[in-house]
Amino acid sequence: MIKKTGVCGLIFPSVHDDVLHEMTTVRELGSIPFGGRYRLINFPLSNLVHAGITNISVVTTKKYLSLAQHIGSGKAWDLARKKQGLTLLPALGAKQEEYEGRIIPLHDVLQWLELCEEDYVVMSDCYVVGNINYKALVKSHIASGAEITVAYKTGACPELPDVVVLDTDDNDVVTNLRIGCRPAGEVAYGIGLYVIAREKLIALVEDAYSCGYTSFERDILRARVACGGVRGYEVPEFTMVINSLQSYFDANMAIMDKDIRKKLFPADYPVYTRVHDCAPVVYGLNSEMTGSLAADGAYIDGEVTDSLLFRNVKIETGATVRNCIIMEGSVVHKGAVLENVVLDKNVVVSEGRVLRGAPTYPLYVSKGKQI
Amino acid sequence: MFRKQECVAMLLAGGQGSRLYALTRQIAKPAVPYGGKYRIIDFPLSNCINSGIETVGVLTQYRPLVLNEYIGSGEPWDLDRMDAGVHVLPPYQAIAGAGWYKGTANAIYQNIEFIERYDPEYVLVLSGDHIYKMDYSKMIAQHKEKNADCTIAVLEVEMEEAKRFGIMNANEDGSIYEFEEKPANPKSNLASMGIYVFSWQKLRKYLIEDEANPDSSNDFGKNIIPNMLNNGEKLYTYRFDGYWKDVGTIDSLWEANMDLLDPNVPLNMRDTKWRIYSRTAGLPPHYIGKNAKVQNSMISEGSEIEGNMEFSIAFPGVVVEEGAEIVDAILMPGAHVGKNAKVQYAILAEDVVVEEGAVVGEKPEEMENLDEWGVAVVASGIRIGAGVKVPAKAMIEEDQKGGEQA
Numbered sequence: 201m202i203k204k205t206g207v208c209g210l211i212f213p214s215v216h217d218d219v220l221h222e223m224t225t226v227r228e229l230g231s232i233p234f235g236g237r238y239r240l241i242n243f244p245l246s247n248l249v250h251a252g253i254t255n256i257s258v259v260t261t262k263k264y265l266s267l268a269q270h271i272g273s274g275k276a277w278d279l280a281r282k283k284q285g286l287t288l289l290p291a292l293g294a295k296q297e298e299y300e301g302r303i304i305p306l307h308d309v310l311q312w313l314e315l316c317e318e319d320y321v322v323m324s325d326c327y328v329v330g331n332i333n334y335k336a337l338v339k340s341h342i343a344s345g346a347e348i349t350v351a352y353k354t355g356a357c358p359e360l361p362d363v364v365v366l367d368t369d370d371n372d373v374v375t376n377l378r379i380g381c382r383p384a385g386e387v388a389y390g391i392g393l394y395v396i397a398r399e400k401l402i403a404l405v406e407d408a409y410s411c412g413y414t415s416f417e418r419d420i421l422r423a424r425v426a427c428g429g430v431r432g433y434e435v436p437e438f439t440m441v442i443n444s445l446q447s448y449f450d451a452n453m454a455i456m457d458k459d460i461r462k463k464l465f466p467a468d469y470p471v472y473t474r475v476h477d478c479a480p481v482v483y484g485l486n487s488e489m490t491g492s493l494a495a496d497g498a499y500i501d502g503e504v505t506d507s508l509l510f511r512n513v514k515i516e517t518g519a520t521v522r523n524c525i526i527m528e529g530s531v532v533h534k535g536a537v538l539e540n541v542v543l544d545k546n547v548v549v550s551e552g553r554v555l556r557g558a559p560t561y562p563l564y565v566s567k568g569k570q571i
Numbered sequence: 572m573f574r575k576q577e578c579v580a581m582l583l584a585g586g587q588g589s590r591l592y593a594l595t596r597q598i599a600k601p602a603v604p605y606g607g608k609y610r611i612i613d614f615p616l617s618n619c620i621n622s623g624i625e626t627v628g629v630l631t632q633y634r635p636l637v638l639n640e641y642i643g644s645g646e647p648w649d650l651d652r653m654d655a656g657v658h659v660l661p662p663y664q665a666i667a668g669a670g671w672y673k674g675t676a677n678a679i680y681q682n683i684e685f686i687e688r689y690d691p692e693y694v695l696v697l698s699g700d701h702i703y704k705m706d707y708s709k710m711i712a713q714h715k716e717k718n719a720d721c722t723i724a725v726l727e728v729e730m731e732e733a734k735r736f737g738i739m740n741a742n743e744d745g746s747i748y749e750f751e752e753k754p755a756n757p758k759s760n761l762a763s764m765g766i767y768v769f770s771w772q773k774l775r776k777y778l779i780e781d782e783a784n785p786d787s788s789n790d791f792g793k794n795i796i797p798n799m800l801n802n803g804e805k806l807y808t809y810r811f812d813g814y815w816k817d818v819g820t821i822d823s824l825w826e827a828n829m830d831l832l833d834p835n836v837p838l839n840m841r842d843t844k845w846r847i848y849s850r851t852a853g854l855p856p857h858y859i860g861k862n863a864k865v866q867n868s869m870i871s872e873g874s875e876i877e878g879n880m881e882f883s884i885a886f887p888g889v890v891v892e893e894g895a896e897i898v899d900a901i902l903m904p905g906a907h908v909g910k911n912a913k914v915q916y917a918i919l920a921e922d923v924v925v926e927e928g929a930v931v932g933e934k935p936e937e938m939e940n941l942d943e944w945g946v947a948v949v950a951s952g953i954r955i956g957a958g959v960k961v962p963a964k965a966m967i968e969e970d971q972k973g974g975e976q977a
Contacts, residue, residue, distance in 0.1 A: 236856035465855040479840035480607030480871035495856040
């Protein structure tokens with residue numbers, strides 16, 4: 201017998217594309233490379249799989265070639281199944297323009313939701329990095345009897361457009377929900393992760409769409425708070441919010457810390473990603489690398505300090521790379537100096553070039569550029 | 572119904588590899604880790620798929636558990652196919668009785684039925700103990716062009732080395748007139764690489780005849796090839812001039828790994844046009860610590876290196892703690908080297924633990940008697956206690972408690 205968890209998953213890779221506009225001109229936010237060999241979407245995808253949720257749709261809007269190639273058949277996440285598995289759902293029905301909010305894309309994929317047999321839906325965005333136990337989240341949702349559960353973290357409010365800030369009572373029932381204001385001090389902020397009964401979601405989306413609403417948070421969630429049906433769930437796991445180039449830089453650099461690395465990539469809950477079959481990293485006779493991470497396929501013969509190297513990166517003899525993120529396939533030629541720089545994929549830095557950003561303002565070079 | 576395949580590859584993977592001693596205590600030779608993230612069998616399997624051969628039978632016999640698990644559905648090599656793909660073929664029981672594979676030829680004989688399903692023109696016979704990248708399709712093309720019955724891949728070796736190999740004596744047009752196994756006075760330096768292309772109908776006939784002979788040792792080199800030569804069949808050499816290494820001994824396995832660190836050795840693992848595929852653990856990138864020093868080494872995913880590494884190879888999930896020194900060593904998956912320990916000229920098999928301050932292996936330049944020098948080997952899962960010294964050439968198969976001499 202196939203054991204069903206009774207939960208399906210919906211991932212929204214484009215929500216908050218704008219906060220990393222530098223990188224999202226060629227891809228969706230969920231497709232942004234992270235941590236040397238991953239992409240942001242790998243976190244919610246792996247979290248779903250670890251919770252036994254195997255009926256998953258990724259709701260894409262535009263620029264989805266990168267994501268479609270990455271996901272393929274879903275094999276890398278054990279989601280190439282006869283029953284269920286991973287579906288890429290291009291939500292292109294109503295408008296071709298950038299979506300504001302997710303009611304329109306949800307309405308576009310209602311047919312998929314209607315065909316599902318599961319009772320509950322986990323909806324996740326891709327701008328929060330974390331190895332989160334969705335099983336516990338779903339369990340708490342069912343036990344509480346809430347209509348919608350909003351996953352949140354407590355801390356300084358992240359700088360995000362339309363950030364959701366919650367007030368909760370002692371039983372974690374949401375008593376007030378504010379959108380887009382950023383109160384000082386410690387607050388409970390949403391991390392773009394919700395649980396809701398499938399039938400309820402369909403009904404709410406149909407209703408909101410009829411009214412011409414667009415924002416799930418503003419037009420559905422807030423209204424349900426008034427009815428007392430929304431509950432908060434404080435995520436106990438370590439998370440990092442990616443809401444700017446700076447926070448993207450910091451989050452990648454944070455992985456240098458062994459404890460954080462263990463929290464994000466625990467041995468028993470690996471983060472799955474597409475395999476590229478690269479050879480192990482080769483260190484040349486002149487290599488000097490310290491305090492850095494390197495993914496397979498890299499060749500290093502220069503000086504690398506406090507940096508993150510993705511797959512198939514090449515650092516030639518005498519090149520210096522300090523406090524940088526070098527994405528897949530990029531090459532730093534002889535004698536070039538890079539400091540506080542983010543090189544997107546397949547960038548070539550020619551011999552002797554010097555690129556410097558500040559630790560608080562990294563210099564970003566977009567995909568495929570030659571310098 | 573199975574679709575016809577022009578060529579079926581049969582990979583002989585049943586050997587114990589007894590000269591790898593501790594490394595093949597629990598696994599068959601083709602499953603021995605090699606090159607920082609691979610196992611030996613990744614090479615012939617990847618060569619097959621890169622050469623367009625999509626049907627591969629893997630003949631297993633000795634300790635097949637790890638090998639079977641590793642091959643699985645064949646997905647890492649793109650060999651999970653609807654009506655082709657990789658198939659593990661262990662010996663089996665039949666009405667006439669059960670039999671182990673008596674020899675390399677007998678292993679193929681027992682699987683005639685498997686081969687016939689695909690109605691092939693050619694059968695490619697491979698072994699699972701060599702490291703090389705080779706386009707088999709070119710060899711098959713030559714086989715067709717020469718209208719040969721059997722084509723044997725050969726490599727030019729140094730004349731003084733020739734007595735260690737099976738030597739093919741051939742005419743100028745490549746036709747073989749004599750085969751000598753490890754000749755004392757070799758007439759040629761063309762060594763057999765253990766890669767054969769046979770026209771299937773011909774091979775089938777010889778396999779059946781060979782099986783009927785009770786005195787035969789049912790071996791390709793000892794029986795099938797000499798019989799074909801005696802009967803005047805058309806046997807040709809196929810010259811290969813790339814990197815090829817037998818990794819059947821501790822020394823050759825260690826050398827073949829070290830070859831990957833030598834930029835002058837023509838085995839390019841970074842060549843994306845002829846990738847070697849493997850089943851990977853999917854670990855995060857490896858970390859090189861603030862005080863680490865890594866030079867001329869190869870390191871794979873998930874490893875944490877805080878000590879020094881020189882001329883060494885670390886497989887996935889290796890830990891080298893601060894102050895540890897790794898020189899000319901191979902650390903297989905999950906090996907852990909504690910603080911201030913030294914591992915030099917040694918192979919640590921999977922999940923070996925070397926505790927604080929222990930020393931495994933010796934440098935040849937520090938030996939009083941160089942004849943006693945050799946690579947030290949620690950078998951998988953073994954623990955070397957704090958402060959223990961493991962001498963050169965040692966073969967450690969039991970835990971060594973701290974404070975004792977190995």
